[in-house]
Amino acid sequence: QSVLTQPPSASGTPGQRVTISCSGSSSNIENNYVFWYQQLPGTAPKLLIYRNDQRPSGVPDRFSGSKSGPSASLSISGLRSEDEADYYCAAWDDSLTGWVFGGGTKLTVL
């Protein structure tokens, strides 16, 4: 049982916009930064979004993050086949004094 709650799956067709949600609480998302990671099959995770809505250099602006209260979301616009991956949200949890993750959302590009 993950501390942060994500839908287990999401899907879309090429060119569509997809949004993945991440629900937490006041001990994590509401009062701390949210981070998003992409994990392609058989590879290490990749940082997509940091500090709620910031993109590291090299991450396409098709990826965007937002946060409102105890929830956050990752949006992917102009969906491409190479976006098919697992996506994880993460945040620091003040009660657990540690990093917590969502269970991951498997994105399928139809």
Next chain:
Amino acid sequence: EVQLVESGGGLVEPGRSLRLSCTASGFPFRDYPMTWFRQAPGKGLEWIGFIRSKDYGGTTQYAASVKGRFSISRDDSRTIAYLQMNTLKTEDTAVYYCTRTLRSDILTGFYLWGQGTLVTVSS
């Protein structure tokens, strides 16, 4: 080249110990906190713990699931971070990753990841 390379994984019996190494190159290792994660087969990511840079005391913090059994250390002269795992359990079976943050501030996200090393705990 900026990279992290983990080593030391393998098959180990329950109750035994194992030490993983994370060798860094291409960046000022001493300036960065180093963090370990793991991912059990077919499961999500789990934070294990981190070690701060010496400038921030070199202190450590651990997840409750491993506290007292796992410990993290660093050798800045050799640019290596270690994960010492004791009293291993079958549920510790996972791919173990070491990571570095985007910037020296730990709240900038885990940007650089090693390739991971598989630890299998089984008799």
